[in-house]
Amino acid sequence: MMHRKKKAQILSLFLTVCLFLLSGATAVPAMAGGESASTPAKDYVIVALGDSITAGYEPGMKLSSVPYGYVERLKEQALFHGRTKAINYGILGLTSGGLNSYVKAIKEGKPVSADDIQAGLKDPRIGDFASGVSEAKATLEKADLITITIGGNDLLKLLPDLKNISLDQLRTEASGVMKSYGENIREVISILTELNPSAQIVLADQYQPVPKLAGVSIYDELNKVKETFTKSVDETAAKFTADSKKVKAAHIAEAFVGNEMSLTHIYSDGDIHPNQSGYETIAKVMAETIWGSYLDTAAKSGAAPISIVVKGQELKSVYAPKLKNNQTFVPIKEITNAIGAKSNWDSRKGTAAISYNGKTVVIKVGSKKITVDGQAKNTASPAFLSQVGGEIKTYVPLAVLVQGLGLDVQYSGKMKTVFINL
Template sequence: MMKNFIRTFAGFLLAILLILGLFLLAFPKAGDRFRTEKKVSALSAKHVSYAALGDSLTEGVGDATGQGGFVPLFAKEIENSTGGSVSSQNFGKAGDTSTQIYNRMMKSKKITDGLKKANIITITIGGNDVLKVIRDNVTKLSSMTEKDFVKPEELYQARVKKLLDKIRENNPQAQIYVLGIYNPFYLNFPDLTVMQNVIDSWNTATAGVVSQEKNTYFIPINNLLYKGSGDKQAVEADSSTSAVANNLLYTEDHFHPNNIGYQIMADAVFASYKEVNQK
């Protein structure tokens, strides 16, 4: 009995340590649509100004082309659909929490000017905030539960609202699309439900804030990315192990999206854009 308990505890502790290791690799130190607004009319301008704000998902970590992940892909889809042109500015920085994104925005005139002039704004936020909770509780990883994420989630919601409100002070008209976060560990740790539940809860929190903002839309991406795609879901990463690989993630860190993953993200944002702007 005691031997089985020790084995179970050791297995759980190992899983948590592996997750922390992957998080630390993925995030260097320095993420259903909800809305209440009616659909707005289509953008009529032949030229669209687009500003992207956020963390590594905006910067495009994992994009083999080095062009900025989903940002240029989304811009291109707008151009193809409207026949006009899109000028985009990428203000993404890997490792940024919601606090760091806000502070960077407030300190940079280039960012504030870019957001002020934009017709369209996308934001990726939240993944590093979840990571920070884990880092802050590193001494008790094996005993962490969903309750450990509740208070940080409430504080995170307040920071997201503060960020959106500040953007709105300078730009009351732009369409803002806020992307959710996803669980990159699901395939390797499907029984570690605490992480999936935390991701779901934080996405719900973000969506709740977004639903209170005018002309602002939440884009869920977890269900699009966390299991991989098509016939290649749960492909074996190494024939000598039982580990599996998500075919939508960057093979160097198994956390950030790869080019296919970023295309899926761009498609999701563009689908919302089309719905919002349909005549």
């Protein structure tokens, strides 16, 4: 059992970071995805609303940091089902009241000030969020999926006083916080369903990050608050579902119970945000709520250097893809068979002509030029021949080929996986 002094140290670190977050963090990640509101209708559009958990924040991040939170992982999962765009409107320090104000401003579609959203927010991007509400409105109106993770900053108001209040006081204050949260989130979803009646909305409950190490009585009481939060989320989802709205509850809180120190930064940094395992856990719960599964690839599990997923199916072949000059190359027959294209190899000219859906790409081995529908285009990735066993295979640059054929190709560096969708 850990020494009592260590327990006090962890609780002290925890309360310090709570106070820091309540004052507003200054080091934040860049907005995930960087997508604009001009997403084509053929894409499955994910829009994420919420706070720093939505943004994918972890300790030490800067404005230039690229997050890899649950939203990025949800986009990967959606790519197993088709073309996907993800737009992240996660604002650090945002409360449910702040989200309510933000969504109301989005509904109006007129720029507002940062303080109109929530006074005192120190997210460096808050000015862009406030001035970009008309773009956010257009994005939400064509979203297929809207995710909401909010409420952590509401609950944080309770935590700095844990050492100084009784359990009865904690219960009373928690009741007030949950009442306000419920009112805010119902307004938020009401506006969202008005803006976009056909979107699937997924509302997550809120994990509590304080480990049992901080004290059994506090731990048990905070878990009761967590259960109250989950009940509020369930009741909200049920209310809108009964009114024929597409709202689901995602139960992430239960997955953190007993795992607070392994799924958050609370032990190492005194920070309550999820670590990478925590964000993976949130993404799994969300994906299973949306699609009924959470998929991996051979490369993600370490069984292959790179994976290629075509129309939701991982390409399995004895002729493995090759990485060269940071580009992925594949045997031409393997990829054309997978996408249903036709290929013709001219051994005299050393060229491969690939046709699909009215488009034709001609690739010459060793050449830094390709032809797309008769138009020459430059490429820094020439095709090459490679001996595989007893066969000579023509390896072509995957991205150059599929983009020339008008297909969608997206690469996840974290999963080491290329997604190709028609």
